[in-house]
Amino acid sequence: MIAVPVSPLETSRCKRLKAATHREHDSVDQLVMAAHPFEDRARYGRFLLVQHHFHGSLHGLYEDPHLNAWLPGLSSLSRLAAVEQDIRDLGQLPPALPARVKVDPAQALGWLYCSEGSNLGAAFLFKHTQCLGLDESLGARHLAAHPQGRAQHWKAFVSAIDGLALDEQQEADVIAGAIAAFEAYRTKVTEVFAADLHTTTNTSKG
Template sequence: MTVVPPPLTEPGRCKRLKAASSRDHDSVDQLVMAARPFEDRARYGRFLQVQHRFHGSLLALYQDEQLNQQLPGLMQLSRFSAVVDDLRDLGLPLPAAPATICASAAQALGWLYCSEGSNLGAAFLFRHTQRLGLDEHHGARHLAAHPDGRALHWREFVARLDGLLLDEQEEAEVLVGAIAAFDSYRAHLREVFA
């Protein structure tokens, strides 16, 4: 697939990523809701499997030394262990460890943009889990807000990502990574809820 990067004259890398991936976001959003993940605990358990695959495949990026230098504090942001705890809370078996994604350093930034941005929509998903009797201490830990609040946490992440100096080639790769992340999420959803 050919990905056309948005013009570099537009302000803010994340704003450009958002504009260039909004169709992908909307299709993922629609697929999540079509899967009815909050209808009952069994379906929510499947949603946790999707999250386990996606966040597990990104764990090595969150732990990567170079990426942590570029984005200080990145290591603490992974939600994979919270997903594992949520599966345990529900008494569900842990799926096999997901394969780590393959991405260049610049593409990895796009994957992380997608993963961190998903925390914003998670506010909406988190509210739905309450109907299932779940919360930030039991079963829905990975959807809970960052202690600083979702908006502030996101603004800080955006400032760091926007502040990185990248050349034109890397800039294009960031977008490739973001689109690949949405594609991968869609594929996990389709497989798990097939």
Template structure:
């Protein structure tokens, strides 16, 4: 970062990230639905394994001091502990700790954009868990809305991310981070639902 760094906000950074990753986003959505994670509690347990792998891999990013200076309050946004609470609430064993994501500071912003953006889509997933008798207190805590509401929480995160001053090469790294995050999630889905016999 230098004093000459500029903040590109026309359109906003997050709008550009959404446009550049829309195909990846749609692909992940299709894979999740194809996995039928809400067909029964057994399949939902597999979905929790996917969530554990993905959100667990990001814990170091959410705790990173530099990232928390750039995105104040980031440390409180991780859903990994909630995922583990959901597994325990359903009497499921906790998987081994996932391998942590290694990313540059700019790439990390892309990973976090993907992770936080999934909160919006979680509204649909949260509703589906109710078919299984689950809710924010039992088995679906990590899908429950943010206390401030999904929309407000997302707008606040977008404002922080859009407000960062980045160099052109860093902008490219953020995009690479988003794509890498979607690739990672697809890999976890396939490992758990396809390679796992689902």
């Protein structure tokens, strides 16, 4: 039997997104863990600043009418308020909101894919916060599972994105948006944990 090659468009959009951004995703994961954000509460407080910057920059996308028409219920999914409360739980005041991400709807899907996907992977991070005496009611609200459950919520979100009718340029824009989101997050982690990451790198070389 002759194998028939499968067109990229015959796989689901989110599977293509995952394949196209796996390097960026893995790089961010490794960078975050290299920063040791769960070593103590002070360090975790700095991690919350990274989270605040990311979720704050996306708040406009969660409120966008066009995106809410594409993804019903999107406006209720923003974790910005939870991050701000987590910061207050640690005795700090949330910083000013960062500039909002301004992209076209297709690119916005890529940013939202990263944001909502991070909640799926947050189960691992949430366990670390418990070692600091934090949980879904104190300091780690934004890392807690969605009321539907992490897997079920992600499945529903993926289904909604996969069900959208997009043209070829929009397909490329979704991927570009996701890559930009990972890069923006990576940049903020590097900025907030610069000294620690430099020390870690030098130690590993030594």
